[in-house]
Amino acid sequence: MTTMMLNWPEWQGGMNPDYQMGNRVLRAIVPEILDALQVNVPVSPDANKKSGIDGGVQLANQQQFARDALVKNKPQRVITLGGDCAVSEVPFDYLNGRYPDDFGVIWLDAHPDISTISDTHHLHEMVVADLLHASNSEFAQQVQNPLRPAQVFFAGLTVAALRPMDQLVRDMGLATATPQQLRQGHPIQDWLVAHAIRHVALHFDLDVLDPDDFRSILPAKPHFDRAQFGAAIGSMTLDQVIALLTNVSHQADLVGLSIAEHMPWDALNLHRGLNQLPIFNGGRQS
Template sequence: MNKNTLRLVLPQWQGGMNQNYILGAQLLAAIVPPSMQAETITVPTSVAAVGNQQVDAQETLLTQMKLTTDILATKQPAKVITLGGDCSVSEAPFDYLHGQYPTDFGVIWLDAHPDISDPQTSSHVHEMVVANLLQQGAPAFNEQVQHPLQPEQIFFAGLQYQDLRPMDAAVDTLKIAYATPQQLESSDLIGDWLKQQQIKHLAIHWDLDVLSPDSYRSILPAQPGLDQSQFCAAIGSMTLTSVIQLLTAISAQTEVVGLTIAEHMPWDAINLRNGLARLPIFE
């Protein structure tokens, strides 16, 4: 890792309207491997969620994304590590990186869900961030994207394709490449895509929800006591070991210039903090 790597701690929560993502990002900053050569900046985020009736917290999110963009424009890093926060934290860094590497850039979206909805099917920006990067999402966010991606520059890895909802229809209509967890185990679809699209610089978005709750407990569907059959979205099935092996293999095939880790939901820490907050001694 060279000195021109910027590590962004971005505890943005309004994209998923869940303030628990704040603590998730803060703890990720302590968990990820330290580097004496990478500068770390914590992006200020609001406790407010100001927006309109169509997109939750739109005004607040646009302001925070503009601040992230300004930081990147000032620092001009060659590589960006982003620690979120909800999935919307990748929007500004990936747009910036595409501007830095305009001709051979690609994105792997490692997620159980494609995050490719729009305001007609969702009010949460973390469910439309990929659409925004394609300038096919929420209009105000489309306008903020300066270096829009093309569908062939995106690969959905670990996608629970069999559980796609109507809000995810753009996966098929835009013909975006994907691999289910089972396909990742038995073929090198990602390697083939990297070669076909001549990707030399890659950004990886890793939503921890791609993992199975049995493999990793700090994700939304691993909430203690939750009946997973009643969970409102697809549940990931990959193991932590298999994801690390996948990321290692990808890193050997092309240069990874961006890495986001998002939607960290450390339930034990959250519940401990909430419980302690009820004690008078902490008032």
Template structure:
């Protein structure tokens, strides 16, 4: 019987409190390879992009994020897919699908986190859920979101690829406290061996990949936050991998484990967004 794959369009922006993630997800849905065989479901997301998000129990936009998390979870439980592709949105889009998939595969899911940042902050360190999402999945992070996780992911089943380890901030120190495995960009320039070794050592047969596009170098890929035109200083670690290297990594790991989940996050198509904003000011588009 053929595996059932579900696509979720989840233009969630509240986790990073940045409305640009909404349009980035919408455009991403058109960019990814299309398939008439795969069902696409749009998760309802609050589209009042001009609102100011209140801090609720330490989290910006907590109530909206909770509603959207519950909506995504209900869709997954109703559809019961074998594989999930998530098109987002800020990094918090990965919580519901990775939790679901870990349950689907009896708690033996491997998680490959392609990101310049680890997303393991706690509620003491941050107010933004997209900085805590992996922490939530590990049973830490923000307690109210971690409590929603039905299938806690084991620390040994997590691997960071492309992490800028030398620039970890105080909010990122769960990486060291939990002794999470990682490979910095330099280690992945020539081959994927460190990831493949982790897959083999932990007998990982099913893999969910979180692909935060800002793991990429802004010199190689322009539709990411650090590549914003005229931006002077990003204020956080900047990715160093190329799209070609990420493609090689995912091709290599797919030969060792079945990729059952892929979430693509933080797409920032600056040229398209700036053009849209510019055109919105022209009278003919407002008649």
């Protein structure tokens, strides 16, 4: 068995239950892999705080389920469909252990997700810090194959908008490229060569995309004033991202791909509207 697909509608990492609908729609979108092992991670409807992390009880249980499935089946490649960004923590840890000599992570995101337990109580904002053993969180202690700073590249990052909670990017000297730098040169390809990286896991947070180009992300909420978003908004187009993924796949073996934070507003709003109709509630008013 070479490929495992983890279907993981996790929402507690960002405390947003709508990510569950995002996963359901995403599963219908991604190409089918006939010989892949499909693993559905059971996700609880509850969110109980643990060790300073919202939903920490459920997040720990869900991570352990995914970790056990990976250890048991030992796939060569892992595709993970989120859910929030924290779904990359376990598969990337596993893949770093499987390819210990030439493995790297490309984090394609407008935000670095590298906060510490002192900065946030949301797991999806500290997943990279966990993987680097730099978050001081209980979840970092479960990472068995921590990354070195040289193994991480932040692509599409809005560096000028880094917040105090993002400062580990600079403090640890991590490689970065803004959307403009990605358009003008080949920083990822140069990084792969410089560090002799032959196996790559890529985290694709859909928030790296421009909400005018791709409308199924948080800041693309209909009638929302984006000036009130409170964080960096992506500016890449889907065509640019697909070209980036294609180029990486030609230069290295793409052994991990996570797609996270899909927010299909039209599907969500239609679902909520229809749910108000008695015909969907056994004739009862909802």
